[in-house]
Amino acid sequence: MNGTATCDFQPKDYKSDLKPIWCPGCGDFGVLQGIYRALAAIGRPPHEIAFVSGIGCSSRIPGYTTAYGFNSVHGRSLPIAQGIKMANPDLLVLAAGGDGDGFSIGGGHLAHMVRRNMDIAYIVMDNQIYGLTKGQLSPTSHKGLTTCTSRHGSLEEPVNPLLYMLAYGAGFVAQAAPTDLPGMAAIIEAAIRYPGFAFVNIQSPCVTYGMEEQQLKGLKAMQESLEGLGHDSTDRLAAMDLAQHYGRKLHLGVFYRNPEPPPTYGDLVKARQEELSKNALPVERILDLFIKK
Amino acid sequence: MSDQSPAHNLVFGMAGSGGDGIVSAGDSLLQAAAAEGYHGVMTKSFGSQIRGGESSCRVRISTEPILNPGGNLDVAVALNWEDFLKFGAELPVSGNTVVIYEAATLIPPDRIPLVGVVPRQVIPVPMTQMAKDTAGTERAKNTVVLGLIAGWFGIGAVAVMKGIRKKLAKKGEELVEANQRAFDAGRAFAMANPLRVNMNIVPSETKGALKLITDGNDMCAAAAIFAGCRFFGGYPITPSTEIMQFFTDHVWKYGGSVLQAEDEIAGIGAAVGASFAGVKAMTATSGPGLSLKTEMMGLATIAELPLVIVDVQRGGPSTGLPTKNEQSDLFAACFSAHGDVIRPVLAPTCVADTFRITVEAFNIAEYYQTPVIILSDQEISQRKETLDPIDVSQFEIIERLQPNAHDLKDYKRFAQTENFISPISHPGMLGGTYLASGIEHTEGGAPTNSGTVHARMNDKRTRKFDPLKDRKDLFEVLGNPSAPLAMVAWGSVAGVCREALQMALDEGLNVKLMVPYLLYPVAEGAYREFFASVRKGLIIEQTHLAQFHKLLRMHLDLPAGVRPLARSGANPFLPGEIVAALHNLLSELQRRHEGKLQPQE
Ligand SMILES: Cc1ncc(C[n+]2csc(CCOP(=O)(O)OP(=O)(O)O)c2C)c(N)n1
Ligand code: SF4
Numbered sequence A: 001m002n003g004t005a006t007c008d009f010q011p012k013d014y015k016s017d018l019k020p021i022w023c024p025g026c027g028d029f030g031v032l033q034g035i036y037r038a039l040a041a042i043g044r045p046p047h048e049i050a051f052v053s054g055i056g057c058s059s060r061i062p063g064y065t066t067a068y069g070f071n072s073v074h075g076r077s078l079p080i081a082q083g084i085k086m087a088n089p090d091l092l093v094l095a096a097g098g099d100g101d102g103f104s105i106g107g108g109h110l111a112h113m114v115r116r117n118m119d120i121a122y123i124v125m126d127n128q129i130y131g132l133t134k135g136q137l138s139p140t141s142h143k144g145l146t147t148c149t150s151r152h153g154s155l156e157e158p159v160n161p162l163l164y165m166l167a168y169g170a171g172f173v174a175q176a177a178p179t180d181l182p183g184m185a186a187i188i189e190a191a192i193r194y195p196g197f198a199f200v201n202i203q204s205p206c207v208t209y210g211m212e213e214q215q216l217k218g219l220k221a222m223q224e225s226l227e228g229l230g231h232d233s234t235d236r237l238a239a240m241d242l243a244q245h246y247g248r249k250l251h252l253g254v255f256y257r258n259p260e261p262p263p264t265y266g267d268l269v270k271a272r273q274e275e276l277s278k279n280a281l282p283v284e285r286i287l288d289l290f291i292k293k
Numbered sequence B: 001m002s003d004q005s006p007a008h009n010l011v012f013g014m015a016g017s018g019g020d021g022i023v024s025a026g027d028s029l030l031q032a033a034a035a036e037g038y039h040g041v042m043t044k045s046f047g048s049q050i051r052g053g054e055s056s057c058r059v060r061i062s063t064e065p066i067l068n069p070g071g072n073l074d075v076a077v078a079l080n081w082e083d084f085l086k087f088g089a090e091l092p093v094s095g096n097t098v099v100i101y102e103a104a105t106l107i108p109p110d111r112i113p114l115v116g117v118v119p120r121q122v123i124p125v126p127m128t129q130m131a132k133d134t135a136g137t138e139r140a141k142n143t144v145v146l147g148l149i150a151g152w153f154g155i156g157a158v159a160v161m162k163g164i165r166k167k168l169a170k171k172g173e174e175l176v177e178a179n180q181r182a183f184d185a186g187r188a189f190a191m192a193n194p195l196r197v198n199m200n201i202v203p204s205e206t207k208g209a210l211k212l213i214t215d216g217n218d219m220c221a222a223a224a225i226f227a228g229c230r231f232f233g234g235y236p237i238t239p240s241t242e243i244m245q246f247f248t249d250h251v252w253k254y255g256g257s258v259l260q261a262e263d264e265i266a267g268i269g270a271a272v273g274a275s276f277a278g279v280k281a282m283t284a285t286s287g288p289g290l291s292l293k294t295e296m297m298g299l300a301t302i303a304e305l306p307l308v309i310v311d312v313q314r315g316g317p318s319t320g321l322p323t324k325n326e327q328s329d330l331f332a333a334c335f336s337a338h339g340d341v342i343r344p345v346l347a348p349t350c351v352a353d354t355f356r357i358t359v360e361a362f363n364i365a366e367y368y369q370t371p372v373i374i375l376s377d378q379e380i381s382q383r384k385e386t387l388d389p390i391d392v393s394q395f396e397i398i399e400r401l402q403p404n405a406h407d408l409k410d411y412k413r414f415a416q417t418e419n420f421i422s423p424i425s426h427p428g429m430l431g432g433t434y435l436a437s438g439i440e441h442t443e444g445g446a447p448t449n450s451g452t453v454h455a456r457m458n459d460k461r462t463r464k465f466d467p468l469k470d471r472k473d474l475f476e477v478l479g480n481p482s483a484p485l486a487m488v489a490w491g492s493v494a495g496v497c498r499e500a501l502q503m504a505l506d507e508g509l510n511v512k513l514m515v516p517y518l519l520y521p522v523a524e525g526a527y528r529e530f531f532a533s534v535r536k537g538l539i540i541e542q543t544h545l546a547q548f549h550k551l552l553r554m555h556l557d558l559p560a561g562v563r564p565l566a567r568s569g570a571n572p573f574l575p576g577e578i579v580a581a582l583h584n585l586l587s588e589l590q591r592r593h594e595g596k597l598q599p600q601e
Helices: A029-044 A058-064 A077-087 A098-105 A108-114 A161-168 A180-195 A211-224 A235-244 A265-277 A281-288 B020-034 B081-086 B127-135 B138-153 B160-169 B173-192 B215-228 B241-254 B264-275 B287-302 B332-333 B351-367 B378-382 B405-409 B451-463 B466-470 B491-507 B524-531 B547-555 B575-593
Strands: A049-053 A068-070 A094-099 A121-124 A170-177 A198-203 A224-225 A250-257 B009-017 B038-046 B054-062 B071-078 B091-104 B121-125 B212-215 B231-234 B257-260 B280-285 B307-313 B371-377 B384-387 B436-437 B473-479 B485-489 B511-516 B518-522 B534-542 B561-567
Touching: A029 A058, A029 A094, A029 A121, A029 A180, A029 A198, A049 A058, A049 A077, A058 A068, A058 A094, A058 A121, A058 B378, A058 B436, A068 A077, A077 A094, A077 A098, A077 A108, A077 A121, A077 A198, A077 A265, A077 B231, A077 B257, A077 B264, A094 A098, A094 B384, A098 A121, A098 B436, A108 A161, A108 B241, A108 B264, A121 A180, A121 B287, A161 A170, A161 A235, A161 A250, A170 A180, A180 A198, A180 A250, A180 B332, A198 B280, A211 A224, A211 B307, A224 B511, A235 A250, A265 B241, A281 B212, B009 B081, B009 B138, B020 B054, B020 B138, B020 B160, B020 B212, B038 B138, B038 B378, B054 B081, B071 B081, B071 B138, B081 B451, B081 B491, B091 B287, B091 B547, B121 B473, B127 B138, B127 B173, B138 B160, B138 B173, B160 B173, B160 B280, B212 B215, B212 B491, B215 B241, B215 B307, B215 B351, B215 B378, B231 B241, B231 B264, B241 B257, B257 B264, B257 B287, B257 B371, B264 B280, B264 B307, B287 B307, B287 B371, B287 B451, B307 B351, B307 B378, B332 B547, B351 B384, B371 B378, B371 B491, B378 B491, B466 B524, B473 B524, B485 B491, B485 B524, B485 B575, B491 B511, B491 B534, B491 B575, B511 B524, B534 B547, B534 B575, B547 B561
Parallel strands: A049 A068, A049 A094, A068 B436, A094 A121, A121 A198, A170 A198, A224 A250, B009 B071, B071 B091, B091 B121, B231 B257, B231 B280, B280 B307, B307 B371, B485 B511, B485 B534, B534 B561
Antiparallel strands: A170 A250, B009 B054, B038 B054, B038 B384, B212 B384, B473 B511
């Protein structure tokens, strides 16, 4: 993370005046708290933070956070976040959204985001359902799920976001759940601090169209900390092995963290700018390039 | 052109197979012409193959500034007839054309496969053989062609070889010498076989004056960087890709960056993000890409973010004619996106004014906090022109309005102001945090469902453009201002019409031409003023549906005698064809005057 001066901030300093319109009990409330805590721990002032989202219940989150927020269009948080980061590498850039936003309509951006390794943390609130449009099948819904667009049960396998990200080569891949608020806040903080693209999948239940109370209990029962398992988070292959359990076991913690982070895109951009600016014509003379002598 | 006196203007058309070096010969000819002080325009055209296949170019050289590649050819060079004929309408031969062709085809001059025309003179030349004999390789036949041109038409005698020498310097003296021999052979052939009529071009008066040579895409990118653009996000698509290429070559030098994104949506998305972060940003594309970008264009409109989008038009719909010119993205540029949207659309008419229009697009985008479309076209973007140097110091650069300390006390990003333009903060600015959003929002940026707020915001977002319509400098009227006969044309077609206007005026027609640079929002006032004296007129455009004619009629009543001269497809309008259409209108007007025609209105 690019840092300027940090000061003492409390989680409440990142809380905006808008009152969340999420359903009572929605997991996203917890995610919001986790983000406040993580930002306070990092201590960057709100005006140096750009928080971008797409569209969905979860994508409302920048509106509830004091920062420069951008609630954009469905599936496109990552391209916008990249433009912001390239335009001003000194900002702390966060992107967030839902599983539909990130893995369905915006799915094509993921691989390229990873490839470019920009210093951006991306948080997905994975509720395995489309919340805002009232309960349709999402790319992470399990096979056979009955929804209003899959009345006889879905025929598709879910995507595995963790495995995707590891396969694309992301330098930081983690999973968290608001059922463990301190653990989630710590993971978000670590993702933001990771110098490069960092991905956090948060199991954030939709209590209205997704999980019944029964299932929520089941979720808790599935929960298992990676640390407790003795997982070595510098081992990408071990991480992939564990990631295969996505949907069947809720592993919480850092799956993979590249111990030797490569230069970020921003570093490379800066180097190129420095190298090429040495032989720049003054911009008022740029048309001299077209002189044929 | 009279048979005796030298020409002020020559149009060369050449065609051959991919490896024949036709385009490179055209480049050399244009550069030589510029070095000798002439004005010139060069267009090139290819078959649909990726590599190989047929290619052609037109080079028009003139003692006066020119804004279109001209009509019928004065000189046609066919390295092989099959390829030449593929470019039928792009390389039109008339009774005034001198035709030079490869003698190895064994076709006698009176049997060349040109149907319905008897050219002025037809000369077979054993170009391939001459190249082999002098340079030891067939590949030098384009240099032979340049020698022939130098000999017969008096252009490039010195400058061509100077250019070739520079280009080949790295490859060794031997190659330069070989080309010199090929060139000399061509010239000698021409000297030994003089033309029946003198077709030399008048010596230029501005020999040695500095000239720039470039095409519309490079000019657009350079102008953008000059205007302060420091971020480009895009995805390759013909014929716009060169804009991104120019950025990747140069923008880093000025502290900027460029992103070749995974698709058009990401390209424009990154530009939207950069603009949100406070940096001037641009994206460029062609029709299919514009379709993909529309949701983001709506986003930039409602979030009131400055952004310049270049659409280099090609034939549509869908993949259409990727390498050929059309003006049929007009409706898409003005209207695509849902909801009530106005976004300014500007169009350059030639390479030279691409500079001004691009700078203007950034200024408008920044001032009004809005996406702006530059509607360029394949013809302008890919043709090369010689230009006189541009005094860039005369251009003002406008920056977006930022909040001052007072605004930041209780900052409202979308504050309703007198001119509907609100100061815009960007990340890093203390006190300026706000939520940018595609969802409707209050003055403070909070999402809202209120229909009242929505109506007020729509009003803000559309009425802010009213002053733009009063910008007289975004319209040009040429010819007789009170003429009853009129033309309106935009984009590359306007360049053809400028010449048609001059031809018509020379023939004594009482006619005028309007060239709009601002296409949308439609400046009703400017057109009303223009049409006040008009009884008959043509809206001239390269579309099938007469889109511009319809756009104007949506906004104002045109005189009943004003009708479209519209056609789609690749074939450019020819000045002569437009003048003929004007004559038709004029005779209608006269007949009506004589009472022979009942008024139709
Ligand atoms: C281009 C486009 N297509 C569809 C929609 C409708 N839409 C809004 S949110 C959404 C899905 C939201 O699901 P998810 O991203 O999982 O977020 P959640 O609401 O569950 O948090 C859809 C399909 C839209 N706004 N834009
Ligand atoms: S619909 Fe589901 S995801 Fe959306 S706010 Fe309600 S509980 Fe949360």
